[in-house]
Amino acid sequence: MLYLASQFVWFLAAAFVLGLVMGWIGHDGGKLRLGGAVAGWFAALWGLGAALTWLQFLNGEPAIWVETALLFTGVYVAGCIVGALLRGAGAPVATGHATTAAPAATLPPVAGEADIAGQRPAGLVAARDDKPDDLKLIKGIGRQNEDRLQALGIWHFQQIAAWTPQNVEWVGSYLAFPGRIEREDWVGQAMTLAAGGETEFATRARAGLVETSRDEGEPAKA
Helix, strand or coil: CHHHHHHCHHHHHHHHHHHHHHHHHHCCCCCCCCCCHHHHHHHHHHHHHHHHHHCCCCCHHHHHHHHHHHHHHHHHHHHHHHHHHHHHHCCCCCCCCCCCCCCHHHCCCCCCHHHCCCCCCCCCCCCHHHCCCCHHHCCCCCHHHHHHHHHCCCCCHHHHHCCCHHHHHHHHHHCCCCCHHHHHCHHHHHHHHHCCCCCHHHHHHHCCCCHHHCCCCCCCCC
């Protein structure tokens, strides 16, 4: 196998770099998990292939192909692990108004919170730098919904962009319109706006062409 490694050193380096990138991108911010069914099956297959070649149950060209596959998959997985470890050890990457949200437990509970299906999203006691995003730029969020979201500690596009399906279910039930958040794609719109992009609705809202997105007393624009 050392001979094969010397022959494919640059390809192996590329596989490691690819694994590094995928590990970095795929890291979810939690602890690195090496268990699970998928990892178990992979380890079992890798070990079986290694046993077949090292114990010489396979010889000749089949053995070379199996050993080459073992090398590349092993290096790729090692890259994934290193990438995930580096991402986990690094500081959070800020995007737009990204922020580390304080746990929802730091905010006062709402009436009947425990009975609402799903999971309440994490909130902030106040907007970062006292500069909340204009949540009304998201289609489906008017003045009333913006006020209710801010009461939950939701001030920034990045917070909505990070909602899980359980968070969406909870907020939809709390605002008394389950399913609307998914239909109007609040999370997708928030992702675009948090990244500095623009949606067709946000453009119209900024121009004052959406009545529900105008602040109180703001006149309509021609």
